[in-house]
Amino acid sequence: MDSALKVNQGIPKPPEINPRASDILKKKPAGSREVSTYLEGIRNKDISILAQAITLIESTREEDREKARELVSACLPFSGDSIRIGITGVPGVGKSTFIETFGKHITDSGHRLAVLAIDPSSERSKGSILGDKTRMETLANDPHAFIRPSPSGGSLGGVARKTREAVLLCEAAGFDTIFIETVGVGQSETAVHSMTDFFLLLMLAGAGDGLQGIKRGIMEMSDLLVINKADGNNVEKALQAKSLYQGALHLFPPSPSGWIPTALTASSTEGTGMEKILESVTAYINLTRKNGYFEEKRAQQAIFWMRESINNHLISRFYDNPRIKKALPKMEQKVKEGQTDSFKAASELLKLL
Numbered sequence: 126m127d128s129a130l131k132v133n134q135g136i137p138k139p140p141e142i143n144p145r146a147s148d149i150l151k152k153k154p155a156g157s158r159e160v161s162t163y164l165e166g167i168r169n170k171d172i173s174i175l176a177q178a179i180t181l182i183e184s185t186r187e188e189d190r191e192k193a194r195e196l197v198s199a200c201l202p203f204s205g206d207s208i209r210i211g212i213t214g215v216p217g218v219g220k221s222t223f224i225e226t227f228g229k230h231i232t233d234s235g236h237r238l239a240v241l242a243i244d245p246s247s248e249r250s251k252g253s254i255l256g257d258k259t260r261m262e263t264l265a266n267d268p269h270a271f272i273r274p275s276p277s278g279g280s281l282g283g284v285a286r287k288t289r290e291a292v293l294l295c296e297a298a299g300f301d302t303i304f305i306e307t308v309g310v311g312q313s314e315t316a317v318h319s320m321t322d323f324f325l326l327l328m329l330a331g332a333g334d335g336l337q338g339i340k341r342g343i344m345e346m347s348d349l350l351v352i353n354k355a356d357g358n359n360v361e362k363a364l365q366a367k368s369l370y371q372g373a374l375h376l377f378p379p380s381p382s383g384w385i386p387t388a389l390t391a392s393s394t395e396g397t398g399m400e401k402i403l404e405s406v407t408a409y410i411n412l413t414r415k416n417g418y419f420e421e422k423r424a425q426q427a428i429f430w431m432r433e434s435i436n437n438h439l440i441s442r443f444y445d446n447p448r449i450k451k452a453l454p455k456m457e458q459k460v461k462e463g464q465t466d467s468f469k470a471a472s473e474l475l476k477l478l
Contacts, residue, residue: 160195167200167298172271175298179273182290187445197290200297205423207239207296208410211317213307213343214327219353220306222393223327225261230399231302232269239295240264240272240304241288271300289320289430318346319429322419323406327353330366345377348386349405356392363390382418384409448477 158177166174182193214220224240231238240261264270273291292303307317318324326347344350350370355363370388380386387405391398413419443449456470465473 160192160199163196164199164297167294168203170299172298175271175294176273178294179275179287179291182287182294183275193290197293200293204293204296207292207301207303208323208406209292209303209305209321210406211305211307211321211324212327213317213325214353215329218327218329219393220327221261223351223353223391224304224306225264226393226396227399227402228261228264228270228304229267230396230403232264232267234403236269236302237300238264238267238270238302238304239292239298239300240270240306241291241295242272242274242304242306243288271295271298288317292320315346319426322413322422323348323409325349325351325402325406327351328366328370329354330359330362344374348380348382348384348409349402350374350386350388351398351402352388352390353393355390355398356395360390382409382413382422383416384412443475443478446478449474452477 158174163174163178163181167178178196181189182197184190184193212220212224221242224242228238228240261272265272273295275288275291288305292305295303303321305317305321324346326343326349328350330352352363352366352370367388367390374386374388377386389398389401389405391402410419413422444453452474456465456474459465460467460470
């Protein structure tokens with residue numbers, strides 16, 4: 126008599142070693158390639174090479190810095206043809222979801238999009254989660270999109286120090302639209318404004334008095350204000366907030382661009398409002414290119430980043446100087462024990478340089 130018990134054939138045991146291990150080990154780490162190899166890969170739209178190139182320019186190693194400067198210079202003739210959009214807002218406003226929804230709208234319109242998402246670094250561990258790609262799963266799998274999370278590294282306003290160079294590399298790789306997402310911590314959004322063409326501020330409805338909550342500086346920099354999460358029971362609140370902010374925007378002095386900032390509503394989860402936002406961006410770009418402000422702003426940005434590069438270089442030279450390295454711990458101890466004040470100690474150290 127046949128048994129009612131039937132034993133199914135088990136599945137084969139998976140290999141203990143990743144079968145792609147040999148291919149992974151063969152890949153060269155960032156910094157080990159020649160500048161010409163990086164440039165060729167970037168121009169051929171090789172995303173893997175682009176990611177390694179951005180890692181190279183973010184490196185703090187002296188040998189990588191020189192190669193990074195050469196690479197940025199080599200990419201400059203192929204850059205400048207994108208629309209750079211800065212996106213900011215307080216934590217919890219839904220920046221990542223908005224970027225994914227709006228980004229898909231951009232790529233579906235036939236554009237290639239690069240997202241440079243700035244992740245806040247811990248003041249204690251100096252580490253970052255870099256989890257933006259996990260929150261933008263659909264966009265991360267889009268062949269026409271490239272997402273690069275970078276640690277803020279303590280940079281003012283949550284903008285990574287090398288973000289501008291990353292923009293140039295992405296443009297050289299053929300991306301015609303660049304999103305730069307800031308941490309939105311409220312310290313200073315000047316850095317992202319100084320490297321973008323269009324500045325978009327995300328707001329929430331029902332988050333306090335609409336006029337009282339306005340930060341004058343960031344509002345004046347904004348070219349478009351979007352009330353996000355305008356869905357479900359929040360639609361009416363979003364429309365009320367839109368009216369409040371629209372009225373507040375008219376209180377600010379006219380923009381030198383000739384553009385009149387507006388307020389719109391959108392829902393990242395439902396995908397509504399994205400078409401109007403894109404129309405607003407397009408109208409701004411067309412206006413500023415026609416009146417010459419677009420090129421003028423780009424030129425002023427180049428001067429700003431020249432000065433920033435000088436500042437960063439001087440700071441690096443100071444802390445890398447052998448005499449400073451030797452004297453700094455002793456001087457810090459004197460300040461700590463009250464033997465000298467901070468200003469006199471700084472002056473003494475600067476004399477050593």
